[in-house]
Amino acid sequence: EAQFTLSNITGYRITPRFDFSDSNEPCHDVTLLINGEKIYVNKGLLSCHSPVFKAMFYGEFIEKNMKEIEMKDIDHKEFVDLLNLIYPSGDKLTDANSKPLLKLADRFQIKMILDQAEQFLFHSTKLDVSSKLELSDQYRLVKLQDHCLDKLKTIKDIKNLKLTDGYK
Template sequence: RWEIDNATAKFIAGKTESEVFNEGGFKWSASAERDIANWTDFTLRCEANHNGIWKCNVNAELRVLRVDGTYYSEKNLFEFNNENSNQKFLRTIAWPFLLHHLYRNRGKAAVECHIEIFSSESGNSIFAAPNDMSNVILKIGENKLHVSKEYLAVHSPVFKILFFGDFAEKDKEEIEIKDIVYEEFLDLLHLLYLGTVDITDNTVPHLLKLADQFQIEDLLKESEKHLTHSNGIGEAKKLLLSDQYRLTSLKIPFYEHYN
């Protein structure tokens, strides 16, 4: 979610850029610029966390939010790589429309980019090959991740038991992890190892799921804190997540409101 402060002045100037967001092991940013025909070019930028060869294919949806809760939407399939890190939603909306009060609330405008990564290569560079800190391979589907037993065990009692408990897996060089979405687990690794993935409205559902599955208490608490302060997730979904993952403090505002 990209919130544009002082939106009127920025739209009059003809160009504005977002901050950088981290998701799926990549760095994302967006910009809006008026073209010569007075239309808006929204550009989505994707960068890897390394200088090697990489590729990231995504389904992307752009939403320009209106103050009444509706939004203008544009969807595209994009391929990003080390030679082409910018992709445009061409002529999505007439630039003067962005100056209309329907798209601004107290001087702010809001844009959302919903990104679904359906394939990527080399975005997981630090986990793709053995290194001085790795001593086990986690296999998820056809993907292999080189990680540290000790580091994951510090964060997760589930991994501690798996790697050092009385299980056959503790002596294996390669351990298969089933019923896990590779891209979601990669987000978890990037968060734990590098802090390059943020807890956002888009990532919090699967980070909560993994934090609960692997009993990562700090991540559960941080995810609960994000949900408590988020305005981008509806009450029904918050209640569902609070029941599913036993997030007691998340329910308190609802109890107070209805009592």
């Protein structure tokens, strides 16, 4: 028989999850309305990451004094995914969410996510060179574009690229 006493226990840290649909969550000061659903967010945090949100919340726009702002042409789930990358939730880009989040990051000029997406796509094995090249051109991802162009070593590689759907 053995007997022992634990004086200090360490474990793993659980990453906080934010419920953007809960108005009782602390630290929100504006409501975004997306497809009829309310999302509670913090102006300051979004403004730190996005000059678009900074202009909207603190510039000379009507949204500056609004408590609820309707956002058009945005998918609710994709926007929540974007928020989970901005807020300290520990979420990461995936093959499933990288394209829509890249589009939103570009729309709101969120450099942090654009950089993350570029790195993710740089190492992704799910997309071919032509798809990556198309995204790099569309979203001005210079490092990714250079990486893709470096992959084109022969005339045959270039001819094959011309045969893809993404080639224009």
